[in-house]
Amino acid sequence: xxxxxLTLIVLWLLVLAALALVVTRNxxxxxxxxxxxxPPATADQKLLMDQIGNGPGSRLLLVAISGKPPSALAxxxxxxxxxxxxxxxxxxxxxxDFDPARLSPELLPYRYLLSSTLDTxxxxxxxxxxxxxxxxxxxxxxxxxxxxxxxxRDPTLELLKLAKRWSPPDAPKVRDGVWFDARGEAVMLVQTxxxxxxxxxxxxxxxxxxxxxxxxxxxxxxxLTLSGPGYFxxxxxxxxxxxxxxxxxxxxxxxxxxxxxxxxxxSALLLGALPIASGALxxxxxxxxxxxxxxGITLAFGFTLLGVAQEYPIRLLSxxxxxxxxxxxxxxxxxxxxxxxxxxxxxxxxxxxxxxPGLQQLAVFTISGLLGAGLSTRYLLPxxxxxxxxxxxxxxxxxxxxxxxxxxPRPRWIALLVSxxxxxMLLLAPGRFxxxxxxxxTPLPARLMHTDSRLRSALGAPDVRYLLVIRGNSAQDVxxxxxxxxxxxxTLEQKGALDGxxxxxxxxxxxxxxxxxxxxxxxxxxxEAALAKATDGLPFRPRVFAPFVxxxxxxxxxxxxxxxxxxxxxxxQRLASMLVQRPxxxxxxxxxxxVHDPVALAGLxxxxxxxxxxxxxxxxxxxxxxxxxxxxxxxLTVAVLLLVVTIGVALRSLRRAWHVLAPMTLATFLxxxxxxxxxIEISLFHLVALILAAGLGLHYALFFExxxxxxxxxxxxxxxxxxCVLSALLVFGMLAWSTIPVLRAIGLTVSLGVAFHFCLSILxxxxxxxxxx
Amino acid sequence: MTxxxxxxxxxxxxxxxxxxLAPVALLARTPPTRTVFAEARFSPLLDRPLLVYGQLSWEGxxxxxxxxxxxxxxxxxxxxxxxxxxxxxxxxxxxxxxRAPSLKALLDSLVAVLSGDTTRLRxxxxxxxxxHGTDSGWSLILTPKSARLARSLGRIGLYGDRDNLHCIxxxxxxxxxxxxxxxxxxxRMPAKPTREALSALCRQAD
Numbered sequence: 001x002x003x004x005x006l007t008l009i010v011l012w013l014l015v016l017a018a019l020a021l022v023v024t025r026n027x028x029x030x031x032x033x034x035x036x037x038x039p040p041a042t043a044d045q046k047l048l049m050d051q052i053g054n055g056p057g058s059r060l061l062l063v064a065i066s067g068k069p070p071s072a073l074a075x076x077x078x079x080x081x082x083x084x085x086x087x088x089x090x091x092x093x094x095x096x097d098f099d100p101a102r103l104s105p106e107l108l109p110y111r112y113l114l115s116s117t118l119d120t121x122x123x124x125x126x127x128x129x130x131x132x133x134x135x136x137x138x139x140x141x142x143x144x145x146x147x148x149x150x151x152x153r154d155p156t157l158e159l160l161k162l163a164k165r166w167s168p169p170d171a172p173k174v175r176d177g178v179w180f181d182a183r184g185e186a187v188m189l190v191q192t193x194x195x196x197x198x199x200x201x202x203x204x205x206x207x208x209x210x211x212x213x214x215x216x217x218x219x220x221x222x223x224l225t226l227s228g229p230g231y232f233x234x235x236x237x238x239x240x241x242x243x244x245x246x247x248x249x250x251x252x253x254x255x256x257x258x259x260x261x262x263x264x265x266x267s268a269l270l271l272g273a274l275p276i277a278s279g280a281l282x283x284x285x286x287x288x289x290x291x292x293x294x295x296g297i298t299l300a301f302g303f304t305l306l307g308v309a310q311e312y313p314i315r316l317l318s319x320x321x322x323x324x325x326x327x328x329x330x331x332x333x334x335x336x337x338x339x340x341x342x343x344x345x346x347x348x349x350x351x352x353x354x355x356x357p358g359l360q361q362l363a364v365f366t367i368s369g370l371l372g373a374g375l376s377t378r379y380l381l382p383x384x385x386x387x388x389x390x391x392x393x394x395x396x397x398x399x400x401x402x403x404x405x406x407x408x409p410r411p412r413w414i415a416l417l418v419s420x421x422x423x424x425m426l427l428l429a430p431g432r433f434x435x436x437x438x439x440x441x442t443p444l445p446a447r448l449m450h451t452d453s454r455l456r457s458a459l460g461a462p463d464v465r466y467l468l469v470i471r472g473n474s475a476q477d478v479x480x481x482x483x484x485x486x487x488x489x490x491t492l493e494q495k496g497a498l499d500g501x502x503x504x505x506x507x508x509x510x511x512x513x514x515x516x517x518x519x520x521x522x523x524x525x526x527x528e529a530a531l532a533k534a535t536d537g538l539p540f541r542p543r544v545f546a547p548f549v550x551x552x553x554x555x556x557x558x559x560x561x562x563x564x565x566x567x568x569x570x571x572x573q574r575l576a577s578m579l580v581q582r583p584x585x586x587x588x589x590x591x592x593x594x595v596h597d598p599v600a601l602a603g604l605x606x607x608x609x610x611x612x613x614x615x616x617x618x619x620x621x622x623x624x625x626x627x628x629x630x631x632x633x634x635x636l637t638v639a640v641l642l643l644v645v646t647i648g649v650a651l652r653s654l655r656r657a658w659h660v661l662a663p664m665t666l667a668t669f670l671x672x673x674x675x676x677x678x679x680i681e682i683s684l685f686h687l688v689a690l691i692l693a694a695g696l697g698l699h700y701a702l703f704f705e706x707x708x709x710x711x712x713x714x715x716x717x718x719x720x721x722x723x724c725v726l727s728a729l730l731v732f733g734m735l736a737w738s739t740i741p742v743l744r745a746i747g748l749t750v751s752l753g754v755a756f757h758f759c760l761s762i763l764x765x766x767x768x769x770x771x772x773x
Numbered sequence: 774m775t776x777x778x779x780x781x782x783x784x785x786x787x788x789x790x791x792x793x794l795a796p797v798a799l800l801a802r803t804p805p806t807r808t809v810f811a812e813a814r815f816s817p818l819l820d821r822p823l824l825v826y827g828q829l830s831w832e833g834x835x836x837x838x839x840x841x842x843x844x845x846x847x848x849x850x851x852x853x854x855x856x857x858x859x860x861x862x863x864x865x866x867x868x869x870x871x872r873a874p875s876l877k878a879l880l881d882s883l884v885a886v887l888s889g890d891t892t893r894l895r896x897x898x899x900x901x902x903x904x905h906g907t908d909s910g911w912s913l914i915l916t917p918k919s920a921r922l923a924r925s926l927g928r929i930g931l932y933g934d935r936d937n938l939h940c941i942x943x944x945x946x947x948x949x950x951x952x953x954x955x956x957x958x959x960x961r962m963p964a965k966p967t968r969e970a971l972s973a974l975c976r977q978a979d
Contacts, residue, residue, distance in 0.1 A: 070854075134863075140814050140823040141858060142839065142849050142876045143868065145925065145945055151818060174869040175854050539819040 009384045012274060012376075019281040026288040030200075030295050039356070041627060047469060047587070048620040057229075057462040057591050058196030058617075059091075059577070061209070062455040064225040066185040068218060074176030076216050077186035081178075083212040084190060089205040091573040095188035096172065096179030107569050111158040112555040114509065115165070118517040123156075123527065123552070128534035131156045136538065153547035165506060166571060172458050181458035185225070189459055191573070192230055196464075199237040202230035227452040229464055232444055240740050247743070251734040255727055262723045263317050264390055271384055272313040278380075279309045279373030286368035291361055298358045301688045302365035304746060307731070308344065308695040309373035311724050312337060315703070316377055318720030321712065322391040326382035334378055336706055340699050341374040343646040347639035354635040356628065392719040393712040402711070402718050405762055414763055418666045425673035434629065435681035436622035443741065460500075462591030466598060467615045468501060470588035475563045475579055478588040479510035485604065485612045492600055499594025504578040507571060514560045521556045524549060625684065632687055640665075643698075659705045663764040664697040667756035671749060680745075689732075689746045693753020696728060701761040721758065728754045794891045794900060797913070799936040801889030804833030811962035813971060814951040822966055826959070831887050837880055851880055875926045875945055882915055882929050886938065898929070905976050909934040912976065932975040940975035 040046040065076050081095040112118060121127045135155055138147050150159065172179040172187055181187045190209065194201035206226065213224045259269045283302060287294050315337060320329045345367045352363035392398070444452075455461070470485065472478035482503040489501045509517075522530065527549055535545075567576050578589050595601065598614060605613035648657040668690055675686065703717045728750060735747025807830035813822040827841040835854075841847040847860040851870060859865045870877045878897070885893035894900060898915035905912065915929040927944035941953040952971045954962050963970060 136823060137845060137847065137860060139816055139818070140812070140825050140841075141847060141860075142851075142856065142873060142879075143858060143866070144814065144816075145875050145949065146868075146873055148816060148818065148945075148947065148949060173855060173867070175871070177869065177871050539821045539823070541818060541820045544818050 005384055008380065009271075012278075012380055012384065016274070016277060016281055019285050023281060023284040023288055027284060028288075028293045029299065030198075030293045040624065042620075042623070044615055044620040045624050045627070047615060048617060048624065057464045057467065059192050059194070059230065060196075060228050060461055061190040061192060061206070061230055062227040062452065062459055062461055063188045063190055063209070064181065064185040064227075064455055065187075065213075065222055066183070066225065067221055067223040070180065070184060070186075071176050072218055073180075073184075073186040073222065074178045076213075076218065076222060077178040077188060079216045080209075080213055081188060083215065084209065087208055087212065089193055089208045090190055091193050091577070092191040093188065094190075095186070096174045097177050107561075107566075107571075108159070109551060109554050109558055110561050111154070111162055112521055112552065113514040113517050113558065113561060115158040115161045116509075117156060117158060117161065118520045119513075122520060123522050123530065125530040125533035128155070128530055129538075132534055132538055132540065152544050153551050155545055155548055171460060179459070181455070187455060187459055189461060191577070194230065196229035197233055199230075199233040203234045203237075206231060206234055225451060225455070227448065227455050228461075232448065232452075235448065236444070240742065243738055243740050244735075244743055247734045247738060251731045254730040254734075258723065258726055258730060262392070262395075262719070265386070267386055268317055268389070271381065272317055274384075275313045275373040275377040275381055276306070276309050278376040279306055279369040279371075282372030283365040283369030287361060287365050290364060294361055295358055298361045298365070301362050302369070304688055304750075305362070305366045305692050305695070306369045306373070307692055307728070307750075308699070309370055310727065311696065311699050312341075312373055312377035313381060314723050314727070315699075315720045316381060316385075317389075318392050318723060319713075319716045320385075320389055320391065321393070321716065325387060326385050330378055330382045336702055337374065337378070339647065339650040340702055341370055343643050343650070343698065344695055345370055346646050347643045350635040350638035350642060351632075353638065354631045356631045358628075359631060359635060391712075391716075393715045395715075395719055398715050398719055399711075401722075402715050405718070408763065410763060410765070414760075415662055415666060418670060418760070422666070422669045422673040425677040429673070429676035430679050432681050433676065434626065435683040435686075436625045436629075437618070438621070438625055438683070440683075440741065460593060462502065462593050463595050465616065465618050466592050466595045466601070467617065468503075468590035468592060468601070468604070468612060469615045470504075470590065470612050472586050472588070472611070475581070475586050476511055478579060478586045479505055479508065479563075480512065481608070481611050482588050482590065483510055483513060485608060488604060488607065492597075492604075495597075495600070497595075497597035497600040498592050499596075501590050501592050502578075503590045504575060504588045507575045507578075508561060508563060508566045511560050511562070518556060518558070518560070521552055523556065524553050527552055629684060629687065632684065636687075636691070656705060659764065659766050660698070660701040663701050663760035664694055664757065666764075667697050667753065667760045668694050670756045670760070671752045674752060675749065680748075683742075683745060685742050685745045686749050689749035690753060693750050693757060696724065696750075696754055697757030697761065699724065700757050701765070704761045704765040707766075725754050725758050794894060794913075795902070797886055797891055797894065798889055800886050800933065800938055802831070802887050804831050804887070806831050806887065808956050809959045810839075810953045810955050811959040812951055812953045813962065813966045815949065815968055817948045824962065824966070826962075829953075829955070831884065835880060835884055837883065851876070874922050875943060878917060878922060878926050878929060879941070879943055882931070883941070886931060910976065930975075940971075942972070942975065 040049045063080070065073050065080070068076070077095050078097060081093045081097065084090045084093045107114070132155060135147070135151055135157075138144060139151075147157075150157075172181050174180070179187045192202065192205045194205050196202070209226070210224065213219055216222075256269060259272065260266065263269065263272075280303070283306065315333060316326075316330055319333050320326060324332075348363045348367050348370075350363075351359045352367075354360065468485075468489075470478050470481050472481055482505040486503060486505065489498075489503070492498055493500065505513075531545055531549065563575060563579055566572055578591075580587050580589065592601070598616065601614045602616075644657065644661060647660055648654055651657050651660070671690060671693065672682065675682065680686070700721055703721060706717065708714065708717075732747045732750035732754070735743045736751050738744045738747060807828050809827070810829050811824065811826050813824055815822045824844075825841045825847075826843040827839065827847075830838045830840070832838065835851065837851045839849045845860065847858070849856060849858045854870045856868050856870050856873065856876065857865060858868075870880070881893065881897050885891070885897075894915065897919075898917060901914045901916075903912045903914070904910065911933060913931040913933075915931070917923045917926050917928075923946070925946050927946055930940070930942035930944075931938060932940035932942070937956065939955055939958045941955065942950065943952075944950045950968060952966075952968070952975070954971070954974065958974065961974060
């Protein structure tokens with residue numbers, strides 16, 4: 001008997017190892033929020049899904065270096081910028097060292113087409129004379145030395161105007177050649193290649209940034225401060241994982257102790273872990289064979305829901321009875337266990353039918369997981385468990401506890417009382433019912449928020465919540481519309497609705513505007529005559545401005561600058577992130593700073609007949625979450641109907657089905673009502689936790705409802721249920737103490753659920769009352 | 774190490790450089806202090822110099838103000854490494870002192886001289902003292918030690934006698950030169966100055 005048992009264990013472990021190998025080889029976990037969300041329905045949602053994290057604002061990292069004298073910090077800022085500009089993780093690095101002389105030579109001849117001077121002035125004698133007189137004053141000023149070498153080719157300082165136009169509107173002060181904030185930190189803006197809400201790739205980018213920083217001379221004494229959406233997503237992920245790991249370790253120890261205490265057998269503990277491991281690996285293997293990528297949140301949800309499967313081995317371990325083999329015990333137990341597994345699986349089919357990729361993956365994982373755990377509990381576990389064991393029916397105190405429970409009154413009005421209580425609590429509950437802001441579940445420490453707002457205002461970095469979206473048939477169409485909306489934005493700025501906007505036309509005017517400017521450039525003879533008239537009586541040497549005349553002549557015949565040409569230049573990435581081709585057209589994304597009156601900005605949509613409109617990223621993502629929840633609720637409704645039918649068919653009695661389903665349903669609503677009365681707003685995570693708790697509650701109710709007529713077996717049922725309840729309370733009760741709301745949401749909901757399901761399934765079970773009569 | 778009392782320092786370390794810097798000790802002033810100036814700027818772009826008149830004030834530390842009141846009004850303030858320039862009828866301009874290396878060198882030399890900080894002069898410049906005219910007349914020629922600065926700044930010449938600074942001559946690398954006549958000498962700026970005439974004026978002022 002012993003040898004086949006060992007062989008089976010080894011074989012089982014080998015199969016698990018093979019599955020694990022397949023899974024680790026093929027599992028691609030995506031942390032990008034996009035693959036978790038439902039398919040977008042509205043235009044805003046579609047845009048959000050395309051642009052979430054790809055928007056120019058959300059890919060920005062704000063960087064500050066402090067802790068050393070300014071000159072050393074300036075050197076470090078320059079060194080870091082140089083290193084990051086070579087790193088493919090980053091598309092743009094701005095630290096204030098803007099040097100017009102270094103500005104892409106291929107753009108230089110375009111200065112007359114890019115700068116707006118010619119929109120309002122002619123390059124005639126009057127304009128030139130006024131400019132040249134100012135230049136004389138400039139030359140006699142302390143800034144003279146800076147301009148002297150530029151004047152012959154650019155006496156109207158177009159390049160300086162462009163440099164000013166292209167630096168952030170509220171750029172920080174420059175000191176020793178780089179930006180410094182009011183606190184004396186060297187600050188810079190870094191745009192990552194990675195999407196801002198993809199913590200996986202952001203972590204790599206931030207790792208590269210830190211590495212570059214630590215490679216700088218003197219970095220040991222200096223301090224690097226980071227902020228921005230990408231950095232936050234990394235911090236939150238790490239914090240959540242750290243805390244979950246830490247809590248998980250403590251509850252694992254508790255769980256092991258509980259199992260040892262309950263079954264007094266280390267081998268039962270170890271072997272009992274195999275079904276759930278099999279379930280998890282079966283679920284993962286199924287996922288990787290069906291989907292190229294699995295979302296991290298889907299996995300987290302899936303593992304939470306798979307928690308039900310820990311019931312299966314516990315039921316078997318508790319229900320082994322003296323004088324019967326493991327296989328005989330499991331056969332007696334199987335019909336009920338199969339009912340539980342099958343009904344849960346059928347219910348999860350509703351999630352598959354929801355059409356949301358994340359929910360489909362969840363269904364695939366959970367159903368395969370439950371089946372894997374269930375079938376291995378039925379067909380493998382009994383064959384590997386030792387045949388010598390302690391019958392738990394004899395556990396001290398268990399008989400007395402059973403008697404106590406059996407004596408409890410089972411009033412019929414308890415269902416009415418609980419229902420009334422639930423309704424009252426839901427009516428009295430403060431605050432909103434639903435929490436759509438997923439970010440609230442993983443809030444940032446106040447310190448980080450403070451740093452972010454400080455650096456954001458110091459750097460004049462754009463708002464991450466709002467984007468102005470400009471639609472068009474072509475890139476030129478978008479540029480043309482940006483140009484049209486500019487005066488409207490200027491008016492709104494003056495009215496205080498916002499502090500500033502950065503339109504794609506800041507970098508590249510539409511072709512029509514360039515063409516008009518080009519047409520205004522005088523020919524060589526005209527310009528020379530105007531210059532001669534303008535310099536008359538001024539101390540400029542003759543022919544000093546020949547390079548200027550040549551530059552203007554060259555600009556007259558330049559092919560106009562297209563987005564594709566501009567994107568080759570160092571500033572090109574900036575434009576590329578603001579001018580995006582999408583199915584069915586092009587969009588321009590304008591970043592906004594200091595949005596004070598979103599309503600006024602939203603009004604632009606009407607004034608431009610929908611060509612321009614304000615995208616509220618927070619609102620769009622919240623509406624996505626709400627859509628997601630609607631899908632879950634719809635799936636849940638179908639799941640409940642399926643469950644009623646399955647249980648009804650399995651028990652072949654509506655009355656018995658009522659005894660199973662009523663406590664489960666009431667307990668679920670009771671958890672919801674208690675959480676709401678405590679002021680908790682319900683999120684997706686609460687919903688998933690409620691589903692897990694309901695799954696556990698289904699087991700309690702099913703087993704308590706079962707009338708075997710054997711007091712010993714009743715005690716075993718109680719033993720199994722108590723072990724299940726305690727283990728669930730251990731694992732999820734610990735999570736309820738977490739400081740991170742998302743962990744707390746799951747922990748608290750499952751703990752409350754387990755407690756309510758346990759109490760109600762006893763109080764509403766029929767046979768206890770029957771025994772008394 | 775810092776020489777607070779310039780004469781005492783000079784006495785302690787009678788090296789060639791210290792000796793060259795000896796007149797500096799006598800120039801130290803207590804801020805705030807101001808003087809009128811007349812400046813001629815010779816540029817290769819121009820066939821005659823640009824002339825401006827105004828006051829130069831030192832407010833202590835690295836804070837300097839250059840106020841032009843003729844032929845137009847313009848105020849330039851240097852404080853905390855930032856230059857703020859305002860010309861009447863135009864928007865105020867800000868730029869980093871760093872962008873104007875020769876202005877920074879002028880600030881360094883002038884503040885070092887006015888505060889008697891010979892150490893600062895020594896760390897930044899090679900200095901060479903000439904005595905001329907009467908015994909009390911001298912010129913101190915400062916050339917930048919940093920190669921980077923030398924690319925934009927040729928030299929700074931300070932001219933004076935005994936405890937007075939008369940002239941500052943700044944030669945930039947591209948042949949641009951500005952000559953500031955200070956104090957009473959400012960009134961002697963010719964209507965059509967030449968470098969030679971001003972140079973002579975600076976050396977012979979008594």
